[in-house]
Amino acid sequence: MTSLVLFYLAGALTLGGAVGVVGTRNIVHAALFLLVSLMGVAGIYLLVFAEFLALVQVLIYGGAIVIVVLFALMLTRLQEFRGPMENPQWPLAAIAAVALFGVIAAAIIQTRLPAGLERLGPGVKEIGQSLFTQWAIPFEVASVLLLVALIGAIVIARAGGRD
Amino acid sequence: MITLVHLQVLSAGLFCIGLYGVLARRSAVLILLAIELMLNAVNVNLIGLAAFVDHGQFMGQIIAIFVITVAAAEVGLALAIILRLYRNRGSVNVDQLNMMKW
Numbered sequence: 001m002t003s004l005v006l007f008y009l010a011g012a013l014t015l016g017g018a019v020g021v022v023g024t025r026n027i028v029h030a031a032l033f034l035l036v037s038l039m040g041v042a043g044i045y046l047l048v049f050a051e052f053l054a055l056v057q058v059l060i061y062g063g064a065i066v067i068v069v070l071f072a073l074m075l076t077r078l079q080e081f082r083g084p085m086e087n088p089q090w091p092l093a094a095i096a097a098v099a100l101f102g103v104i105a106a107a108i109i110q111t112r113l114p115a116g117l118e119r120l121g122p123g124v125k126e127i128g129q130s131l132f133t134q135w136a137i138p139f140e141v142a143s144v145l146l147l148v149a150l151i152g153a154i155v156i157a158r159a160g161g162r163d
Numbered sequence: 164m165i166t167l168v169h170l171q172v173l174s175a176g177l178f179c180i181g182l183y184g185v186l187a188r189r190s191a192v193l194i195l196l197a198i199e200l201m202l203n204a205v206n207v208n209l210i211g212l213a214a215f216v217d218h219g220q221f222m223g224q225i226i227a228i229f230v231i232t233v234a235a236a237e238v239g240l241a242l243a244i245i246l247r248l249y250r251n252r253g254s255v256n257v258d259q260l261n262m263m264k265w
Contacts (some may be wrong), residue, residue, distance in 0.1 A: 050224055
């Protein structure tokens, strides 16, 4: 029972933050609302016993991604965005989003899903062991991807060069 | 008691809010933030399935870790591109970025 209350709390935080991200006019506020939403998601991970993912969520999203977005906003003064924040097709976008939600929700409700968390999920130790044995090659590929993205970002954002 | 339906409806809601943001916003930074919301919706779904269906296994969690890794790489590159766009064009309004159209 108490876990359900906590779930609704974290879910309200997540969805409220998400609505803030797509609704606010201020881009810095949007980045901060994103942080709220992502911390709500971390709470949900904790509720389904994925504590390693909750830690990763707080570290990577809260500690890295939102900070990088805020740095980029500071460097470009993008918060002084002129004109309307939505493009003319926003009513269509709203219809598409609501319709997609209706379809997915109907599909979820009609599907027979297994109920109940039966046991604690795997701990950090099991995930770490699996990541470095069974999933070692995808792990290495992911690190190469990060390296390539890092070099690419430096090359693209470097001062000077051709316009 | 939390059930899988709760998690999946939450995930669908988060994904659709992100979809609205991607389709309706004009600033490239806000579109990027909405894409992050959609990636998180996918992660919530993966974690939910890992917790409720895949007892004892943790493939869902491992895949969610890779999704987070790719999201981090994507944010870094996208912000570099946005920085470059701002420097070259003075704007990151996606309505005005039509130099590859004719």
